[in-house]
Amino acid sequence: MATINPDEVRAKYLRFFAERGHTVVASDSLVPARDPTLLFTGAGMNQFKDLFLGKGVLPYRRAASAQKCLRTQDLDTVGRTAYHHTFFEMLGNFSFGDYFKREAIAWAWEFVTKVLALPKERIAVSVYKDDDEAYGIWEKDVRVPRDRISKLGAKSNFWPANAPTDGPNGPCGPCSEIFWDFGGKCRLGKPDSECGPECDCGRYAEFWNLVFTQFDRRDGGKLEPLPQKNIDTGMGFERLCMILAGVDTNFATPLFTPILEAIEKTVGKRPAGTEDTARWRRIADHARAAAFCVGDGVLPSNEGRGYVLRKVIRRAYRDGRALGAKGPFVHTLVPVVGEVMKGPYPEILEQREKITRILRAEEERFGETLERGEKLVADLSAKLKKEGRKKVSGAEAFELYDTYGLPVDVAEHLLGESGFDVDRAGYEEALSGHRAKSRKASAISGEIFDRGPEAAFLDVAPKTDFLGYETLESDGMVLAILRGKALAPVATAGEEVELLLDRTPFYAESGGQVGDRGLLRGPEGAVQVEDSQKVGTLVRHVGRVAEGSIRVGDKVSARVEVERRREIMRHHTATHLLHAALRKRLGTHVQQQGSLVAPDRLRFDFSHGERVAEDLLTEIEREVNGHILENIPLREQEMAMDEAKKRGAMAFFGDKYGDRVRVVWYGDVSVELCGGTHCKATGEIGLFTFTGEGAVAAGIRRVEAVSGTAALRRVQGGRKTMQDLGSLLKVPADDVGKRVKDLLEENRELRQKEAGRKGAEAEAAAKGLLGRAAEIRGHRILVADAGAQTVDALRTAVDQARKAGVVAVFLAAQADGKAALIAASALPALDAREWVKDAAQAVGGGGGGKPDLAQAGGKDPAKVPEAVARARAWLEKKLGGA
Numbered sequence: 001m002a003t004i005n006p007d008e009v010r011a012k013y014l015r016f017f018a019e020r021g022h023t024v025v026a027s028d029s030l031v032p033a034r035d036p037t038l039l040f041t042g043a044g045m046n047q048f049k050d051l052f053l054g055k056g057v058l059p060y061r062r063a064a065s066a067q068k069c070l071r072t073q074d075l076d077t078v079g080r081t082a083y084h085h086t087f088f089e090m091l092g093n094f095s096f097g098d099y100f101k102r103e104a105i106a107w108a109w110e111f112v113t114k115v116l117a118l119p120k121e122r123i124a125v126s127v128y129k130d131d132d133e134a135y136g137i138w139e140k141d142v143r144v145p146r147d148r149i150s151k152l153g154a155k156s157n158f159w160p161a162n163a164p165t166d167g168p169n170g171p172c173g174p175c176s177e178i179f180w181d182f183g184g185k186c187r188l189g190k191p192d193s194e195c196g197p198e199c200d201c202g203r204y205a206e207f208w209n210l211v212f213t214q215f216d217r218r219d220g221g222k223l224e225p226l227p228q229k230n231i232d233t234g235m236g237f238e239r240l241c242m243i244l245a246g247v248d249t250n251f252a253t254p255l256f257t258p259i260l261e262a263i264e265k266t267v268g269k270r271p272a273g274t275e276d277t278a279r280w281r282r283i284a285d286h287a288r289a290a291a292f293c294v295g296d297g298v299l300p301s302n303e304g305r306g307y308v309l310r311k312v313i314r315r316a317y318r319d320g321r322a323l324g325a326k327g328p329f330v331h332t333l334v335p336v337v338g339e340v341m342k343g344p345y346p347e348i349l350e351q352r353e354k355i356t357r358i359l360r361a362e363e364e365r366f367g368e369t370l371e372r373g374e375k376l377v378a379d380l381s382a383k384l385k386k387e388g389r390k391k392v393s394g395a396e397a398f399e400l401y402d403t404y405g406l407p408v409d410v411a412e413h414l415l416g417e418s419g420f421d422v423d424r425a426g427y428e429e430a431l432s433g434h435r436a437k438s439r440k441a442s443a444i445s446g447e448i449f450d451r452g453p454e455a456a457f458l459d460v461a462p463k464t465d466f467l468g469y470e471t472l473e474s475d476g477m478v479l480a481i482l483r484g485k486a487l488a489p490v491a492t493a494g495e496e497v498e499l500l501l502d503r504t505p506f507y508a509e510s511g512g513q514v515g516d517r518g519l520l521r522g523p524e525g526a527v528q529v530e531d532s533q534k535v536g537t538l539v540r541h542v543g544r545v546a547e548g549s550i551r552v553g554d555k556v557s558a559r560v561e562v563e564r565r566r567e568i569m570r571h572h573t574a575t576h577l578l579h580a581a582l583r584k585r586l587g588t589h590v591q592q593q594g595s596l597v598a599p600d601r602l603r604f605d606f607s608h609g610e611r612v613a614e615d616l617l618t619e620i621e622r623e624v625n626g627h628i629l630e631n632i633p634l635r636e637q638e639m640a641m642d643e644a645k646k647r648g649a650m651a652f653f654g655d656k657y658g659d660r661v662r663v664v665w666y667g668d669v670s671v672e673l674c675g676g677t678h679c680k681a682t683g684e685i686g687l688f689t690f691t692g693e694g695a696v697a698a699g700i701r702r703v704e705a706v707s708g709t710a711a712l713r714r715v716q717g718g719r720k721t722m723q724d725l726g727s728l729l730k731v732p733a734d735d736v737g738k739r740v741k742d743l744l745e746e747n748r749e750l751r752q753k754e755a756g757r758k759g760a761e762a763e764a765a766a767k768g769l770l771g772r773a774a775e776i777r778g779h780r781i782l783v784a785d786a787g788a789q790t791v792d793a794l795r796t797a798v799d800q801a802r803k804a805g806v807v808a809v810f811l812a813a814q815a816d817g818k819a820a821l822i823a824a825s826a827l828p829a830l831d832a833r834e835w836v837k838d839a840a841q842a843v844g845g846g847g848g849g850k851p852d853l854a855q856a857g858g859k860d861p862a863k864v865p866e867a868v869a870r871a872r873a874w875l876e877k878k879l880g881g882a
Contacts, residue, residue: 004245006241006253006254007343007344009241010066010089010237010343012115012116013066013235014064014091016107016115017064020062020107022060022064022094023063023064024064024065025065026065027066027345028041029297030069030292030293030296030298031298031305032047039308040305040308041068041069042070042071043067043090043092043234044065044092044094044232045092045232047065047067048094050458051063051096052094052171052230053458054097054227055458055462055536058096058462059659061095061098062094062098063093063096065094066344067089067091067092068345069087070086070088070289070293071086071088072308072311075311079277079282079285080278082205082249082250082251083205083236083239083249085238085285085288085289086285086286086288086289086312087285087292088236088238089237089238090236092233092235093107094230094232094233096228096230097229097230100214100229100231101133101134101210102137102141104210104212104231105137105141105176105210106137106142108233109142109144112208116244118244122183123144123148123178123180124178124204125138125144125148125149125178125179126149126151126157126176126198127151127152127157128151128154128158128176129151129152129153129157130174131174131212134174134176135151150197150198156198157175157176158172158173158174158175159173159174159213159232160172163217164217164223165221167217167221168217169216169217169218169219170216170217171213171215171217171226172213172216172223173211173213173214174212175209175210175211176209176210177206177208177210178206178207178208178210179204180204182204182205182248184203185203186203187201187202188200188201207235207240207243208233208234208236209235210231210233211232212231213226213230213231213232214229214230238250238253238255241254241255251281255340256284256285258336258340259288259333259337260281260284262333263280263283263284263323264280266320267320267323267324267325269324271323276322279323280319282319283319283320283330283333286313286315286316286319286330287330287333287334288337288341289309290355290359291355291359293305293309293312294351294354295345295347295348295351295355297593297594299593299696299698299700300362300697300698310362313362313363313366314362317329317330317363317366317367327363327367328360328364329363331355331356331357331359331360331363334352334359335349338352354589354591357607357698358697360698361698369404370404370406373400373404376404377415380392380396380415381415381418384420390419390420391420392415392421392422393423394422394429394430395426395430397411397424397426397427398430398434401427401431408427412424456486456487457482457498457500457535457536457540458535458536458538460479460487460500461502461538462537463536463537463538464500464501464502464538464539465503465504466504466505466539467503467504467505468504468505468516468677469636472505472559473557473559473560474503474504474557475556476501476502476503476520476556477501477555478500478550478552478555478556479501479502480499480500481497481499481550481551482497482500483495483496489552490550490551491550492525492545492548492549493525493545493548494545495544495545496543497527497545497550498542499520499527499529499540499550500540501520501539504541504558505558505560506532506539506558506560507560507677508532508533508534509532509534510675510676511675511676512575512594512595512596513568513597513677514598515532516560516564517531517532517560517561518558518559519559519561520550520556520557520558520559522550522551522554522557523555524550525546525547525548525550526545526546526547527541527550527556528543528546529541529542529543530542530544531543541558564599565599565677567599567600567708567709568599569677569679570679570686570708571597571601571602571706571710572597572602573679573684574602574624574688574707575595576664576670576672576674576678577623577624577627577666577669577685578705579592579606579650580627580669580670581624581627582608582620585616586608586612586616590606590607590608591607591650592604592650593605594696597676599710600710601706601710602704602705602706602707603702603703603704604702606700606702606703607699607701608699608701610701612693617690617703620690621689624688625687625688627666628682628683628685630667632666632669632682633681634678634679634680634681635665636664637662637663638661639661640659640660640661641659641660641661644661648671649663649672649673650671662674662675664678685708686707686711687707687708687711687715688705688706688711689705689706689711689714690705691704691705691706691714692704719733722736725740758790758792763796765786765789765793765797767800769782769797769811770800770801770804770806772784773801779807779808780804780805780806780807781806781807781809781879782806782810783808783875784868785865786811786812787814788813788814788815789813789815790815790816791813791816791820794813794820794822798822798824802824802826807825807826808824808825808826808827809822809824810823810824810835810836810839810868810872812839812864812868812871814861814864815861818859819843819861819867820855820856821840821845821847821867821871822853822854823853823854825851830875830878831851832851833847833854835874836849836855836871837854838870838871839867839868839870839871839874840856840857840858840867841870842869843859843863843867844859845857845858845859845860
């Protein structure tokens with residue numbers, strides 16, 4: 001086993017390709033900011049989709065990256081194999097219409113054999129069976145022996161797999177894979193001549209895939225050459241580290257061993273055996289996935305990304321419990337994950353408090369859910385007994401697993417103790433159906449590069465020049481019209497359209513700020529813009545032709561709805577001041593987790609573990625308004641991302657930043673990376689006031705507020721309400737609070753007096769009833785109709801009788817239109833529950849309680865005398881006819 005430093009390996013790769021003209025691009029978020037077709041980023045190429053298509057601005061033609069990825073298609077395999085993971089890193093180098101196969105293959109070989117110094121005789125490669133060009137490069141240029149080159153079919157050596165026959169349509173191409181040979185004989189017993197990369201025995205491990213995107217697949221499987229040929233490579237970083245370390249599993253590399261050691265300490269032993277080892281490894285994998293998901297803004301929920309995160313956390317929790325962990329523990333692994341990954345991803349340690357808090361809360365919630373799930377097994381057992389069944393259906397077992405997280409083996413064990421079996425075949429069928437749906441939900445859409453009809457705009461122009469920082473009105477030219485799902489040369493009155501201009505003052509929705517509205521007026525008509533949205537670097541003007549017609553090529557006047565934009569700017573600027581005030585008052589752990597900036601309100605989600613007290617909200621509100629009164633001027637500057645970080649600029653959650661960023665300052669109060677629109681000075685906000693505070697998720701709070709005109713309306717509305725209340729109470733508005741307080745005190749005193757009066761009446765009534773008690777065999781007994789009484793008065797009478805030494809009491813009354821019955825017994829042979837239950841039959845009711853005190857009700861108060869008669873008869877029977 002060799003000692004390796006994963007950070008150095010990663011750096012070597014990026015440095016190697018930087019020296020060969022590649023721009024090193026930072027890892028994208030696990031949550032694709034601009035690709036709704038993806039649940040998570042699952043490959044290095046995802047953030048370069050537009051560049052592969054030659055659409056949008058091409059800032060570089062060569063790129064390299066180390067991309068964090070998350071895939072869930074093989075969730076149940078994680079921990080059971082040497083290689084499968086949910087979270088992993090992919091090293092990749094990419095060419096967008098620049099170099100092609102010869103360079104890609106030569107550089108891959110050079111990096112593997114010279115930079116990493118892997119022995120050539122331990123490496124094998126594969127090519128697509130019809131790709132003679134790639135085969136020739138490997139054999140003649142790189143000089144790999146023929147017996148180390150395999151020609152394989154489209155299932156394994158074409159991207160997407162089987163694309164020539166099965167589709168989907170779109171860019172595709174053959175690929176070449178590089179394998180590590182662990183050596184030895186075929187583990188399935190095949191001759192050496194039959195054991196190669198295509199063999200499933202496990203001797204060969206693929207670690208680098210070179211995809212040559214050179215075709216456009218059309219209907220019928222026709223492969224047309226692409227005008228721009230691309231290179232898309234992907235190397236599994238964890239697998240590469242395994243090869244370099246000389247071990248046979250990714251889990252034995254420094255990327256995992258510290259996490260595994262921490263788990264071992266938690267459970268108090270080193271897991272042994274196949275099943276426990278799988279659990280041990282799976283926890284380590286899932287701890288990484290959970291930490292990075294939360295770090296990129298995903299929160300546990302019951303749908304989408306949040307559901308995947310919840311599933312990962314809960315599975316790790318169950319695995320830990322099976323290994324002996326007591327209570328929540330996954331959250332304790334966050335600092336370890338952060339320490340291992342701090343080189344390329346320092347954000348995990350920077351956010352560890354938030355990540356830890358969210359994971360712990362989810363674990364605690366699941367612990368409670370699991371207890372309920374176990375109780376459900378007991379309830380299910382009772383149901384099976386009642387129905388005379390001996391087997392739990394597959395659907396029932398799957399519900400316990402899917403809804404309550406109760407593993408089928410645990411359910412089988414618990415049910416088996418009560419003599420029940422589980423329909424495993426039915427369970428597996430339900431599970432398979434669920435997995436198929438999950439794979440479909442987390443996969444890329446049918447057309448690999450499809451983004452919907454709006455993507456057609458990318459064929460028209462590389463970007464839209466945004467002028468909206470300086471002006472709210474400008475001229476522009478209509479470059480394209482999208483009508484329905486297709487581009488059109490013209491649109492007429494009443495039609496819903498999307499327009500692409502060469503330049504615009506309209507801000508497209510981004511970073512929480514809503515899109516602009518306004519009017520586009522051309523020579524023959526006008527379009528009412530109802531929203532502005534992004535597609536890549538373009539602005540989509542979404543609206544309806546209000547009059548006449550609009551044509552491609554028209555010169556139009558683009559006017560943003562001025563007052564609406566100003567209100568948005570007020571709320572956006574207030575959000576910056578709010579963020580700063582929250583961090584100052586609550587602590588620097590506060591980080592934005594989401595926002596909405598609209599013309600009539602703002603919403604701000606942030607990391608914080610507890611409710612923000614009212615007095616603190618008042619202080620924060622005062623702080624924000626103080627900065628508004630200071631009228632701090634805005635300063636904006638575009639600069640390199642590294643420079644912005646050095647200056648202390650904070651990033652807003654959900655924003656995607658490039659190498660050049662826009663920094664927004666308001667004095668020394670707030671420094672943010674932000675592409676939104678803002679007031680020229682804080683005084684333009686006018687006024688700021690909170691409207692609400694609450695929880696969004698574990699460890700995440702939300703405040704809502706208004707500013708500008710919306711805040712003024714709120715203040716004026718509050719004043720009007722106070723004036724109206726003053727008129728009703730016949731006091732000045734300023735005295736409403738005092739008057740309400742006085743009225744509440746008067747009301748409290750009146751209630752006390754009324755309660756005292758009723759209490760006295762009840763006691764008097766009780767004394768009267770005591771006079772009807774009888775002495776039977778040395779015991780005082782009272783059975784009586786109390787007439788019209790409240791239930792409280794009836795209870796008082798029973799209490800008074802018991803205090804007076806009456807050992808058996810039954811009182812009935814007509815209370816609020818219903819029958820009320822109360823029985824009390826100090827005699828062991830006399831059960832008050834049975835007594836009141838028997839008497840309640842007369843009034844059409846039922847009841848319960850304890851052996852010494854029970855109560856019943858009935859819907860027929862006219863039959864209270866019959867109930868008393870039944871009670872007397874029941875008592876006589878119990879006392880032997882006395």
